Amino acid sequence: MKVLMISLDRTLLGEKVSGGDAIKRHQLYGSFCDELNIIVLSRNGFQKQQLAQNVFVWPTNSTSKLFYVKDAFKIGRDIFKNNKFDLVVSQDPFLTGMAGLKLKNKFKVKLLVHWHGDFFSKEWLAQSFLNRIFIFLAKRIIKKADGLRVVSSGIQKKLLARGVKKDKIRVIATPVDLSKFLTFEQVRLNQLEAKYRREIGQKIIMFVGRLEKEKNLFWFLEVFRMIKAKYGRLKFLIIGEGSLKQELERRVHQFEIDEDVCLLGRIDFDDLTNYYRLADLLVLPSLHESFGKVLVEAGAAGLAVVATATTGSREIVVNEKTGFLVPVGNKKQMQEKILSLLKDDVLREQFGEGARKWVKENFDGDLNVKKIIKFWQELVF
Numbered sequence: 001m002k003v004l005m006i007s008l009d010r011t012l013l014g015e016k017v018s019g020g021d022a023i024k025r026h027q028l029y030g031s032f033c034d035e036l037n038i039i040v041l042s043r044n045g046f047q048k049q050q051l052a053q054n055v056f057v058w059p060t061n062s063t064s065k066l067f068y069v070k071d072a073f074k075i076g077r078d079i080f081k082n083n084k085f086d087l088v089v090s091q092d093p094f095l096t097g098m099a100g101l102k103l104k105n106k107f108k109v110k111l112l113v114h115w116h117g118d119f120f121s122k123e124w125l126a127q128s129f130l131n132r133i134f135i136f137l138a139k140r141i142i143k144k145a146d147g148l149r150v151v152s153s154g155i156q157k158k159l160l161a162r163g164v165k166k167d168k169i170r171v172i173a174t175p176v177d178l179s180k181f182l183t184f185e186q187v188r189l190n191q192l193e194a195k196y197r198r199e200i201g202q203k204i205i206m207f208v209g210r211l212e213k214e215k216n217l218f219w220f221l222e223v224f225r226m227i228k229a230k231y232g233r234l235k236f237l238i239i240g241e242g243s244l245k246q247e248l249e250r251r252v253h254q255f256e257i258d259e260d261v262c263l264l265g266r267i268d269f270d271d272l273t274n275y276y277r278l279a280d281l282l283v284l285p286s287l288h289e290s291f292g293k294v295l296v297e298a299g300a301a302g303l304a305v306v307a308t309a310t311t312g313s314r315e316i317v318v319n320e321k322t323g324f325l326v327p328v329g330n331k332k333q334m335q336e337k338i339l340s341l342l343k344d345d346v347l348r349e350q351f352g353e354g355a356r357k358w359v360k361e362n363f364d365g366d367l368n369v370k371k372i373i374k375f376w377q378e379l380v381f
Helices: 022-030 065-082 095-107 122-127 130-145 153-161 186-196 217-231 245-255 269-277 293-300 331-343 345-362 366-380
Strands: 002-007 036-039 047-054 056-058 087-090 110-115 146-148 169-171 203-208 232-237 261-265 279-283 307-310 323-325
Touching: 002 065, 002 261, 002 307, 022 036, 022 047, 022 056, 022 366, 036 130, 087 095, 087 345, 087 366, 095 110, 095 130, 110 130, 110 366, 122 130, 146 153, 146 366, 153 169, 186 269, 203 217, 203 269, 203 293, 203 331, 217 232, 217 245, 217 331, 232 269, 245 261, 269 293, 279 293, 279 331, 293 307, 293 345, 323 331, 331 345
Parallel strands: 002 036, 002 087, 036 056, 087 110, 110 146, 146 169, 203 232, 203 279, 232 261, 279 307, 307 323
Antiparallel strands: 047 056
């Protein structure tokens, strides 16, 4: 089976991000294929990469985002000229989906479209006028696609409600290598404890993810100030990069919580498990999530969570058993649930143990990889 994938993930081209395991995951996909070629939509400056003997990554090196689809189609067309592929996999129903649909029509090949976001949520649609245009395009693309992969049953329900046939959809969560988060390095953890937990009894809450609008971090800084005023000995660690980093730093300074909030930026993926062990609680205050990979990682590490009740978090967090779910934008409940876990060590540990068990039973990464490959084979054969 020969597969051509179209992606937005520039970590496959060597761009460093916090918490990235994309290269290993795509190498694993390639082990089930005769050949896997991946076209990554990118601006100028990247080189072609070879991730394995049969896995190749091609940058579009476009001069503008306006040319992403055109450039991806050109590269795909050239690849098809030299080698007939069985399946095109597009990583979203927008730009990569448009390029995939053009290749499907040109070469009469099967098209699988991934639907990773909660694109029908009112919060996502409200973020930008362009999102309404994108969702219009997405409806056309998924209608033409041969298969759809979604990461949660909540997304599947929304697609079914809009007339997509059930046999066209597979619910397969993003594969997570749980083994990475089941263990930690004691020496490294001791170093982190000495660096960040300066007071006896101090608690640490943590966020891991992109510093973008949908993560709702400006809102959560206000919640953190309320919690800090009531609890006192508290530190907030923010791991990740994004377009809002400078504004977050400015607001931290404006709120006079510089000593209590640390923006750590990008950290090494192999070190992430130690940070999960350091923290007492993970928070995910997002406006919308289709899945929430960090919730799976934190669960494997035995960390309790408080998250907004998005489509994705409802799939992973068992409310009042592995963590708490609160309505999106509800400051009072977010504050109350976090305080209740900070004050109750026994409950927090019970939630953490419950999360570890739940994640191990329901989000096995190797099993999800096999499900993905099986779906590819069903479409091709």
